[in-house]
Amino acid sequence: MSVAPTTPRFGQERVCPIADYAFLSDCEAGALIAPDGSVDWLCLPRFDSPSVFAKVLDPDAGFFRVGPAETSVPVDRRYVPGTMVLETSWGTRSGWVIVRDCLLVGPWQAERPEQSGWRRAPVDRAARHVLLRTLRCVHGEVEIAVECEPRFDYGRLASHWEFTEGGYHELVARPTEPCDGARELRLRSDIRIGVEGGRATARTTLREGDLRFVALGWDAWLPEDYDEAYRTLVETAHHWQHWLDAGRFPDHPWRAVLQRSALTLRAMAYAPTGAIIAAPTTSLPEAPGGSRNWDYRYCWLRDSAFALWALHSLGFDREADDFFFFLADVLGGGAVQVVYGIGGERELEERTLDHLRGYADSRPVRIGNAAYKQRQNDVWGALLDAVYLHVRGREQLSVDVWPNVREVVEEALRRWREPDRGIWEVRGPERHFVSSKVMCWVAAERGARLAAYRGEHELERRWLAAAQEIRAEILRHGCDERGVFTQAFGSRELDASALLIPLVRFLPPDDERVRKTVAAIEEELSEGGMVLRYRPERADDGIGEPEGTFTICSFWLVSALVELGELERAGELCERLLAHAGPLGLYAEELDPRSGRHLGNYPQALTHLALINAVLHVARAELGLDATSLPFGRPWPEVA
Incomplete structure (x- = not known):
């Protein structure tokens, strides 16, 4: 017995095969990212909370895409070795850009303080409650598109965006009605951002050597600039690599x-x-x-x-x-x-x-x-x-x-x-x-x-x-x-x-x-x-x-x-x-x-x-x- 091998679709619209999704985690929340750079699933503030992005279950239930404006098919995707940091390489007619995505954690702590009694505390709360996306143009020039449209409470509630004192580089999204789960999201970037209804959008052209970041947070902290964003991405990568180094793995091809x-x-x-x-x-x-x-x-x-x-x-x-x-x-x-x-x-x-x-x-x-x-x-x-x-x-x-x-x-x-x-x-x-x-x-x-x-x-x-x-x-x-x-x-x-x-x-x-x-x-x-x-x-x-x-x-x-x-x-x-x-x-x-x-x-x-x-x-x-x-x-x- 087997199921039909046809490509999955929403009606006539092609959907992302399940196995093509990347999984990100900060050990409190998890996200799925499609090959086109769209975050199609994210529940906040916990794994089991109501979703803010749920395009994987309905095309109108919220998404967050960062990637080239003129293509949706990357050249390569991989995890940075030993980490849960996703690296996507994009090639267009005019240039190449690398996008790295992660849910921030760290810095890693090798030792946990001793606890009283027979139980120790659970794993260190290292989550920073930030979805970070960094961009680096490595050749030519590439037009980048940013689209962020949260739909709170499993897609039931649209989002209302407001600019903060950060001007066109920082916004806050809130649900149009009170709901469980995340009560607001903050979006910050060194790219100038605009709003179209319930969607935050941005377009910019990156040239060789240009660096940019986009950060979505559901707590008090967000990186101020690219340097801080990159530093926390590196800390996150090191967090996972140091954790993996503590394991014992056989010397085997697998x-x-x-x-x-x-x-x-x-x-x-x-x-x-x-x-x-x-x-x-x-x-x-x-x-x-x-x-x-x-x-x-x-x-x-x-x-x-x-x-x-x-x-x-x-x-x-x-x-x-x-x-x-x-x-x-x-x-x-x-x-x-x-x-x-x-x-x-x-x-x-x-x-x-x-x-x-x-x-x-x-x-x-x-x-x-x-x-x-x-x-x-x-x-x-x-x-x-x-x-x-x-x-x-x-x-x-x-x-x-x-x-x-x-x-x-x-x-x-x-x-x-x-x-x-x-x-x-x-x-x-x-x-x-x-x-x-x-x-x-x-x-x-x-x-x-x-x-x-x-x-x-x-x-x-x-x-x-x-x-x-x-x-x-x-x-x-x-x-x-x-x-x-x-x-x-x-x-x-x-x-x-x-x-x-x-x-x-x-x-x-x-x-x-x-x-x-x-x-x-x-x-x-x-x-x-x-x-x-x-x-x-x-x-x-x-x-x-x-x-x-x-x-x-x-x-x-x-x-x-x-x-x-x-x-x-x-x-x-x-x-x-x-x-x-x-x-x-x-x-x-x-x-x-x-x-x-x-x-x-x-x-x-x-x-x-x-x-x-x-x-x-x-x-x-x-x-x-x-x-x-x-x-x-x-x-x-x-x-x-």
């Missing part, structure tokens, strides 16, 4: 791929709390024209084990600690749910924005996510695996966290027999999903290990017995007559989440059922080497519409093949998947197996986490490193 994914994950961490968002966007469709359009600007707990393993494995222990402290706060804040706001918010009311046309006319556009109310029993295992990984890496378990850990294990043991919505958050009927049962086993098994670490042997024995009971039930009802793990008890349908079975150590990779399951998924759920999460036309997921292959699942297959000793095939598949990265090394949630087009919210954290997992699996196996250095490199539990 080292740069790992570094770009690490930077992308860091850019999706909300610095004030340490929460990692699933993606900085909402409602980018899983199939153009379809209704699988969800808001991913929140923190899913099931990603936590992957996130902590990736951060620790790459040497970013401080960021892993920050995320763990966010999880600890969640554990201590009442009944555990599947997804939270980036500030720890528990209610994420889902609603539709009917005034927006949606990406390529894909409706509805949603904000909020009703999954926060769903029952998804795999969350207990994700949390316990995350705690176990943290304790294993840090060799300590806070007495403040342990009571909450105990409650999570006990809740898993109370709920594991109940049906739920599963890892894919289906909106059809609840079922006894195999992956949910496996993760309940993870909760009990990891809980027993943590109890042993604390010397609470009665709990250890009871939780190990519960883990054995859960395993026996899964082996009895979760395999079909072929010996293949299915999507749910009593079903013959396959689910790619079964690829996690060897990765979470439910069964060893040489178990015949694991080998048959991996082979069946390769044969029945793969298209062009890429893996569907399941067959929507056969599974009652409450929607039933087509979707692309899930890149997450494809990378899981790479990791599973390495576990099975199929290193050559794993390397070939991983190389093929890496070739499908967007032009800037980023991934959305899904890929169309025929066209290679990226689908779904972008960039997708779990995809980049699965990429890191897979690449390190392959790299470490090729480099002959000890198996305990592999992802989830725990001692194998006894298997009945």
Whole structure:
């Protein structure tokens, strides 16, 4: 199954392919920039705030373009190496100009002040709350156009511009009515700016050697001149490069791929709390024209084990600690749910924005996510695996966290027999999903290990017995007559989440059922080497519409093949998947197996986490490193 490979459009208007967008971040807010130099997505002041630019979802929902007046197709785009600073090179008939874009952060601080108590403060608040765009003419002359048209509150409200004491070089934009999110934006430039209705505009000709800047801010500070703008851009570049230097990356041809994914994950961490968002966007469709359009600007707990393993494995222990402290706060804040706001918010009311046309006319556009109310029993295992990984890496378990850990294990043991919505958050009927049962086993098994670490042997024995009971039930009802793990008890349908079975150590990779399951998924759920999460036309997921292959699942297959000793095939598949990265090394949630087009919210954290997992699996196996250095490199539990 695949979606049509036609170019996405708003009616008859061509829209930017998802993978062509650049992603900028200051670890509090994120922006998407199209190849033509237009900022088509920016929510302020947080990742999950209402948008001020949302052209990606509707051509009339606001944008901010800086680039040559006579062309919209750049010669080259790249990130400045080791940074989240975008560099775009433009060639015209009369000259060449380079534009650099970033959300300002820095200067980088190597050490964080010690905090009292068992928790440290979250990552340093280094965001400057400025979108900076610098221009340098390197040859000839180029006419430059600046257009900035904010539309506040997801495009509902136009902007009203007023000049400040800075004359024609500084303006303030405010929404025409009170609204949530950013209350005003300030635009400053050394280019003379005018106003046309709700749009700030400028035209100027740059000649060889000319330097200019445009800065959009939503706080008190903006650079005064080009020199100050350039200095802060350099500080931002150094901030990212110094952060990356603290990591550990294998000496392997895919080292740069790992570094770009690490930077992308860091850019999706909300610095004030340490929460990692699933993606900085909402409602980018899983199939153009379809209704699988969800808001991913929140923190899913099931990603936590992957996130902590990736951060620790790459040497970013401080960021892993920050995320763990966010999880600890969640554990201590009442009944555990599947997804939270980036500030720890528990209610994420889902609603539709009917005034927006949606990406390529894909409706509805949603904000909020009703999954926060769903029952998804795999969350207990994700949390316990995350705690176990943290304790294993840090060799300590806070007495403040342990009571909450105990409650999570006990809740898993109370709920594991109940049906739920599963890892894919289906909106059809609840079922006894195999992956949910496996993760309940993870909760009990990891809980027993943590109890042993604390010397609470009665709990250890009871939780190990519960883990054995859960395993026996899964082996009895979760395999079909072929010996293949299915999507749910009593079903013959396959689910790619079964690829996690060897990765979470439910069964060893040489178990015949694991080998048959991996082979069946390769044969029945793969298209062009890429893996569907399941067959929507056969599974009652409450929607039933087509979707692309899930890149997450494809990378899981790479990791599973390495576990099975199929290193050559794993390397070939991983190389093929890496070739499908967007032009800037980023991934959305899904890929169309025929066209290679990226689908779904972008960039997708779990995809980049699965990429890191897979690449390190392959790299470490090729480099002959000890198996305990592999992802989830725990001692194998006894298997009945």
